[in-house]
Amino acid sequence: MDSLFLMGAATASQTPPLVNALWVLLLGSLLGFELIGKVPPTLHTPLMSGANAISGITMLAALTAIIKADGSTPLLVLGSVSLGFALFNVIGGFLVTDRMLAMFSRKPARKENS
Amino acid sequence: MEFLNYAIDLVAVLLLALGIKGLSKVRSARSANQLAAVAMALAVIGLLISYLGTPSFDGQAWAWIIVGTLVGGVLGAITAQRVPMTSMPETVALFNGCGGMSSLLVALAAAMFPGTLDDGTLVAVVSIVISVFVGSITFTGSIVAMAKLQGWLSTPPWMQSKIRHLVNIALAVVCFVAAINLIAADGSSQAGLWLLVISSGLLGIGVTLPIGGADMPVVISLLNSYSGVAAAAAGFVVGSQLLIVAGAMVGAAGLILTQVMCNGMNRSLVSVLFGGALGAGSGGGGGGEYTNITSCSVEECALTLEAAERVVIVPGYGLAVAQAQHTLREVTRSLEAAGIQVDYAIHPVAGRMPGHMNVLLAEADVPYEQLKEMDIINPDFPATDVVLVLGANDVVNPQAKNDPESPLYGMPVLDVQQARTVFVVKRGMSAGYSGIKNDLFELANTSMVFGDAKKVLGDLLGELKELGVGKK
Numbered sequence A: 001m002d003s004l005f006l007m008g009a010a011t012a013s014q015t016p017p018l019v020n021a022l023w024v025l026l027l028g029s030l031l032g033f034e035l036i037g038k039v040p041p042t043l044h045t046p047l048m049s050g051a052n053a054i055s056g057i058t059m060l061a062a063l064t065a066i067i068k069a070d071g072s073t074p075l076l077v078l079g080s081v082s083l084g085f086a087l088f089n090v091i092g093g094f095l096v097t098d099r100m101l102a103m104f105s106r107k108p109a110r111k112e113n114s
Numbered sequence B: 001m002e003f004l005n006y007a008i009d010l011v012a013v014l015l016l017a018l019g020i021k022g023l024s025k026v027r028s029a030r031s032a033n034q035l036a037a038v039a040m041a042l043a044v045i046g047l048l049i050s051y052l053g054t055p056s057f058d059g060q061a062w063a064w065i066i067v068g069t070l071v072g073g074v075l076g077a078i079t080a081q082r083v084p085m086t087s088m089p090e091t092v093a094l095f096n097g098c099g100g101m102s103s104l105l106v107a108l109a110a111a112m113f114p115g116t117l118d119d120g121t122l123v124a125v126v127s128i129v130i131s132v133f134v135g136s137i138t139f140t141g142s143i144v145a146m147a148k149l150q151g152w153l154s155t156p157p158w159m160q161s162k163i164r165h166l167v168n169i170a171l172a173v174v175c176f177v178a179a180i181n182l183i184a185a186d187g188s189s190q191a192g193l194w195l196l197v198i199s200s201g202l203l204g205i206g207v208t209l210p211i212g213g214a215d216m217p218v219v220i221s222l223l224n225s226y227s228g229v230a231a232a233a234a235g236f237v238v239g240s241q242l243l244i245v246a247g248a249m250v251g252a253a254g255l256i257l258t259q260v261m262c263n264g265m266n267r268s269l270v271s272v273l274f275g276g277a278l279g280a281g282s283g284g285g286g287g288g289e290y291t292n293i294t295s296c297s298v299e300e301c302a303l304t305l306e307a308a309e310r311v312v313i314v315p316g317y318g319l320a321v322a323q324a325q326h327t328l329r330e331v332t333r334s335l336e337a338a339g340i341q342v343d344y345a346i347h348p349v350a351g352r353m354p355g356h357m358n359v360l361l362a363e364a365d366v367p368y369e370q371l372k373e374m375d376i377i378n379p380d381f382p383a384t385d386v387v388l389v390l391g392a393n394d395v396v397n398p399q400a401k402n403d404p405e406s407p408l409y410g411m412p413v414l415d416v417q418q419a420r421t422v423f424v425v426k427r428g429m430s431a432g433y434s435g436i437k438n439d440l441f442e443l444a445n446t447s448m449v450f451g452d453a454k455k456v457l458g459d460l461l462g463e464l465k466e467l468g469v470g471k472k
Helices: A017-036 A041-067 A073-105 B002-022 B026-051 B059-082 B085-112 B122-150 B163-184 B190-208 B213-238 B241-264 B269-274 B298-307 B317-322 B325-337 B356-363 B374-383 B453-467
Strands: B310-315 B341-346 B371-373 B386-390 B421-426 B446-450
Touching: A017 B002, A017 B213, A017 B241, A041 A073, A041 B002, A041 B026, A041 B059, A041 B085, A041 B213, A041 B241, A041 B356, A073 B026, A073 B059, A073 B085, A073 B356, B002 B026, B002 B241, B026 B241, B059 B085, B085 B122, B085 B190, B085 B213, B085 B356, B122 B163, B122 B190, B122 B213, B163 B190, B213 B241, B213 B269, B241 B269, B298 B386, B298 B421, B298 B446, B298 B453, B310 B325, B310 B356, B310 B374, B317 B325, B317 B356, B317 B453, B325 B341, B325 B356, B325 B453, B341 B356, B341 B374, B371 B374, B421 B453
Parallel strands: B310 B341, B310 B386, B341 B371, B386 B421, B421 B446
Antiparallel strands: none
16 A cells, blocks of 8 residues: 555655655545534534544554464454454444434424323 | 555545535435445455455454454444433543554554564654554543543542642653653564553543543543544554545544534633633632522423413533433423424533534434524524523523623623523522533523422423413
């Protein structure tokens, strides 16, 4: 993953990986600021929860650790525990966000009330 | 094959971005959340495909992947289903802490087995240091935040004094020394590594512990931003651009949200983080003497409501604590059935997190259209007959507009005093979170109804039924 042409940031394949990675970092941050600047207050808690779930993307790093462990038990265990924590964050985060948002999307159907 | 990986990563990033964007509109929010989940799954599939066929990607690796996935996934799903809506801030804090822990563990693995995950360059070592530092702070900080919100933990007195600044500065210095040590040793210094883990963990505790309960959502939002930074740093360690992009987006999101929350409370981030609990000096009694308070019974309140044509409800933290949103909904149902127009005025920081009150009221089946934001509802207060303030205090304090000397001055507030009659349901005369006296309570058109929000609303419902309100 040393080429960044897909991000459209730099086309020169000779660019050092660090520079590419920094470009990605910069563009990702700007994208985040832009995407989130216009959210109504109602959605702040769900958004925070959703963004929190996305931060569990670090499970990719955990997976990489397990795959590259090459039979080293401590590395496998560390990777697996890390993956567990990340998935707890991801699955829990998305489900809880969905629970919150399901309430908003529910039409103002009145329950029968005696 | 390589092209396929790039394509999958690109689509995943695109979907993540669309997901975050979609979360900004009520109608699309739910599908956007699902879209983001799909994007995450896609990213995992992409990663697995890219390593398929690598010799080290054997049955043993699969077994550990499945174990980690099952344990984490099942626990996450159970937690998400069981947790009550009122403890949403704690839950987000818990999830967030685990995300930080995950990044921390990966960085630890990279540091303990140099060369397996990273390429051993200076960049990789610096990334490891950042990932350990931020991950560790995120974990301990989030756990402390959760424990404080749950009431499992209270701040020890010395933590509220100036000593804490010295302790935290000392810890920060230790972190810095350990980081330098680790970088100088090309990441191979075990002593430096563990010193960094422990000192940054303690720093997370030391910074979060003194912060008052009502400021906690701001801290959680900030920690949410940190967990994004930790993920991005982990992305630098393992060389994953997707990880860097997603981490950076979350980091930016957390910062924006943090800023919004601070604006709503008229506080700066610096004062939240380093100022300690606002008004802590005034002690438990809190904030000035009240004279000229009118209190009234639930019955009077019901009679006034019955005669009203337009009612605005101002829900606050107290309503969330009392879990009275369902009872409130019953009350407003009978008012609506009697032809009274009911709206809810939602202050940007009502509840325990921005938007938290909306979630709670939505849970109680309040139609979304009736939730009015502050700027929308403020011009309507002069034409409002009755305002019912439930467990809110500082957000309805007219001092914020009238008294330049007040610490609240400049904070956006709901102009409830312009309504004909204001009822404030409150447990006692204690000051709000800011510890500042609320001038609203002394105004001639304000009456206090003392009691727990849930109990008062229950009694109110009874009185309204007796009056025959809402019965055809």
